[in-house]
Amino acid sequence: MSLLPVDPAGGLTAVEDKTCTPEHCFHAFDALYCALTGSTPIPPSFPDEKFPLFITWNIKSSRPGRAPKLRGCIGNFEPMPIREGIAEYALISAFKDSRFRKIEAKELPLLECGISLLTDFEKASSYLDWTVGVHGIHISFPNPSIYPSTDSSAPSPLSSSAFLPRFFSRHTLSATYLPDVMVEQGWDKIEAIDSAIRKADWNGTITEETRRSIHLRRYQSRKRVVEWDEFVQWRRGNGDEDI
CATH class of the missing domain: 3.30.700.20 (Hypothetical protein ph0010; domain 1)
Structure with missing residues (x-):
């Protein structure tokens, strides 16, 4: 457990x-x-x-x-x-x-x-595929420190996670927020995602590439x-x- x-x-x-x-x-x-x-x-x-x-x-x-x-x-x-x-x-x-x-x-x-x-656990299609006030989020993503940067600065809701090698799974970072947290903090989706990335112990720069690498499961409670x-x-x- x-x-x-x-x-x-x-x-x-x-x-x-x-x-x-x-x-x-x-x-x-x-x-x-x-x-x-x-x-x-x-x-x-x-x-x-x-x-x-x-x-x-x-x-x-x-x-x-x-x-x-x-x-x-x-x-x-x-x-x-x-x-x-x-x-x-x-x-x-x-x-x-x-x-x-x-x-x-x-x-x-x-x-x-x-x-x-x-x-109501569901696999999200991207890190933006959830609703503030309805869903909790559970994110997991590969530790950015083990990857060379290929960042594109153009924001995109599309996840690139499907292309990440499986052998890096042991370097995955993860965090969760239950549904009310986003409402209580007054966060929009990007603010919540970035906070969750920090909660997962990533202290480096958060880029759009970092966000797109996220596997996100949404759920309700x-x-x-x-x-x-x-x-x-x-x-x-x-x-x-x-x-």
Whole structure:
């Protein structure tokens, strides 16, 4: 399973979409709560379907009016049974996101949990073949440092990736952004792509040739977010009066 740190989780949040529910978030919260307190987990009741998924932990600011800050976010692009997957990645994102220290028990009342179940994966025809506000993007591209430059400065949506040698695959760089990130940052497609290239650890010049070398998979996500107080009510409703 690949561990993929990302920025704040995003996706479609249509009310009528029942793919992702608060119950999924409660299960993630429960896994973290029990790991930190030694409490007995409450068995999940939702169907054990298979999805790629991301778990996001945000922490509320102590200052009124401030937006919550990212506290950890890691996921997996391989479909997995979500009962086990949510519990597993709830802890991975809480304790093993290298950008942050481990979440501690004293932080629980300030946390909110977001679940993104990823759907509708499609191979894009070019690095521009996706829609801001609808799609997340997963890019992979050959490390530009191993290629002689043949750059053309003329912008083009056409990908040259079909002509890249397979034996360079071990030098591939990759990154992902979930759907809401582009909206939250106010990025257009080029800005999002260039940011993803930087996120993939390429620090050199970003050229049109670099962009055209990208293999891009677009996807959507179904998302829910719950706060600690909601989780407490849920756990009490399931028989835990001591929380």
